Amino acid sequence: MSSNIDVMFHYFIKIRKKYPNIDSDLETILRPLRHPRDAMCMADIKESYRQLTGEKFPMRCGSLGVGEFLLTIPYVACYCNENGTLMFYSVDGF
Numbered sequence: 001m002s003s004n005i006d007v008m009f010h011y012f013i014k015i016r017k018k019y020p021n022i023d024s025d026l027e028t029i030l031r032p033l034r035h036p037r038d039a040m041c042m043a044d045i046k047e048s049y050r051q052l053t054g055e056k057f058p059m060r061c062g063s064l065g066v067g068e069f070l071l072t073i074p075y076v077a078c079y080c081n082e083n084g085t086l087m088f089y090s091v092d093g094f
Helices: 004-018 022-030 042-053 062-070
Strands: 076-080 086-090
Touching: 004 022, 004 062, 022 042, 022 086, 042 062, 042 086, 062 076, 062 086
Parallel strands: none
Antiparallel strands: 076 086
């Protein structure tokens, strides 16, 4: 029996195989955002990804799944603002 974690882990591997540059593309987007005050919401990340790559963001698993995926990339951090929106930024390391 597979857990939800196993399912998501395998989905993330599938995404990374199909889009081998996705981590570096997301690092490029988040690299300038070095402090929570500069953080970017998921909608803005998806739009920045589209502008950078010319492709629609490939994940269709909802905001929590996309958030989990982003947090599997080293040096990506997240907080939830006062409205409940997940906000992403990078910490030293990129």
